[in-house]
Amino acid sequence: MPTTKPTPKSLTLMLDWFVNPNHGPIVIAQEKGYFKANGLDITIQEPADPSMPPKLVAANKADLAITYQPNLTIDVAAGLPLVRAGTLIATPLNTLMVLEGKGINSMADFKGKTIGIAIAGNEEATIGSMLQSGGVNFDDVKIINVGWALSSSLASGKVDAIWGGLRNFETNQLALEGYKAKAFFPEEHGVPAYDELVFVANANTYDKAAINAFNHALEQATTYIVNHPQAAWKTFVAYAPDTLDNELNHRAWNDTLTRFALRPAAVDLQRYDDYAAFMKSHNIISTQPKAQDYVPVFQ
Numbered sequence: 001m002p003t004t005k006p007t008p009k010s011l012t013l014m015l016d017w018f019v020n021p022n023h024g025p026i027v028i029a030q031e032k033g034y035f036k037a038n039g040l041d042i043t044i045q046e047p048a049d050p051s052m053p054p055k056l057v058a059a060n061k062a063d064l065a066i067t068y069q070p071n072l073t074i075d076v077a078a079g080l081p082l083v084r085a086g087t088l089i090a091t092p093l094n095t096l097m098v099l100e101g102k103g104i105n106s107m108a109d110f111k112g113k114t115i116g117i118a119i120a121g122n123e124e125a126t127i128g129s130m131l132q133s134g135g136v137n138f139d140d141v142k143i144i145n146v147g148w149a150l151s152s153s154l155a156s157g158k159v160d161a162i163w164g165g166l167r168n169f170e171t172n173q174l175a176l177e178g179y180k181a182k183a184f185f186p187e188e189h190g191v192p193a194y195d196e197l198v199f200v201a202n203a204n205t206y207d208k209a210a211i212n213a214f215n216h217a218l219e220q221a222t223t224y225i226v227n228h229p230q231a232a233w234k235t236f237v238a239y240a241p242d243t244l245d246n247e248l249n250h251r252a253w254n255d256t257l258t259r260f261a262l263r264p265a266a267v268d269l270q271r272y273d274d275y276a277a278f279m280k281s282h283n284i285i286s287t288q289p290k291a292q293d294y295v296p297v298f299q
Contacts, residue, residue: 008041009210013199014053016066018046019240021168021253022089022197023066025260027239028232029221037220038213057202058082064214069195070122070284073276076294077285081203084272084295086215087261089196095183096130097165099154099174104161104182107134107189116146116159125282127163129190155179168259172251192274196259203294212299215265222260229257265298 015023026044029035035042045062047053053065054072058080066088067075075082096115098104104113110131117123128138146153150162151173165171167183174181187193201211225232233253237245272291280288 006039008036008039009207009213010041010043011063011207011210011214012043012045014045014047014056014062014065016047016053016068016197017050019044019244021236021249021256022093024225024232024236024253024256025088025218025221025264027236028225029217031235031239032221032224034217034220035214038217040210040213040217042214054080054082054200057200060202060205063207064199064201064211066197067200069198069272070275070279072198072200072294073272073279073289074285076289077276077279077287082200082294083203083206084267085199085201085206085211085298086218086264087195087198087267088218088264089256089259090261091196091259092185092187092191092194093166093168093196093259094126094163095165095167095170095185096127096161096163096189097154097170097181097183098161100180100182102160107131107184108136110134110161111136111140113160114142114144114158115161115163116144116150116153117162118146118148118150118164122279122282122284123163125279125284126186126191128282129278130184130186133190151177154181168252168255169248172248172255175251176248192278193271194275195261195271199264208296208298212265215298218264219262222262222264225257225260226262229254267295267297269295 054067054075056062057065072084107130123143124138131138150165151170153159154162171181269291272295276288279285
């Protein structure tokens with residue numbers, strides 16, 4: 001007798017932003033059938049509000065969402081029922097960015113400078129720690145909120161530096177406009193390393209077998225991307241050619257390849273605890289959650 005295939009497990013995945021090269025493994029897993037081969041039917045959704053995806057998962061309105069490791073720690077410390085389910089981007093992408101030739105060659109050169117930010121929040125801890133590594137106090141710089149006009153604010157000279165420019169995007173965006181950017185990396189200047197983008201699930205209702213299958217599909221997709229970067233690029237842009245097939249995304253794609261988590265399920269609990277301790281020491285969180293409580297083991 002013919003055997004009937006089991007019904008695929010349906011999961012909704014809420015992205016952190018509109019589809020871009022950071023989401024490469026997700027798109028490749030969808031387009032090349034890795035999710036389907038692992039018994040999953042994944043619905044990919046883009047958020048209307050980038051701050052909402054983790055909250056939707058916490059409220060059981062989505063099965064999985066992409067967020068940032070620091071944000072996950074903040075949310076867990078605030079009592080949201082979330083767990084880390086896997087890693088998408090395994091290194092920080094954020095930078096403190098300046099233009100070449102403007103006299104800022106080390107952290108010590110930031111004294112008296114103006115730094116533009118997109119969202120107020122953790123800058124005193126993160127920028128402050130970076131400045132401290134060069135002997136500069138946080139009070140020695142001027143912080144202004146420029147909204148999402150980070151690159152244009154830097155290019156026009158409105159600010160001397162920007163915080164929040166990503167090493168795979170803003171660097172390339174400025175280059176395409178004729179500007180050469182220099183990036184100072186937080187993990188090289190006193191800020192603990194962290195995973196830029198992680199997947200989160202509801203702590204009370206997550207399906208471990210489904211998440212294991214999800215991570216396995218992502219690992220297959222990432223392996224394909226690393227082995228066949230240009231073929232993978234063509235598959236990626238075919239997902240939404242009108243918005244994805246452009247020079248900025250192509251450059252960002254090439255700069256993101258080394259950032260994808262080769263083993264999405266693998267995790268370093270100490271790394272999570274170290275960053276949480278950093279956040280607690282700078283009063284970003286009032287209680288420090290332990291990684292073992294919100295980072296379960298997946299395969």
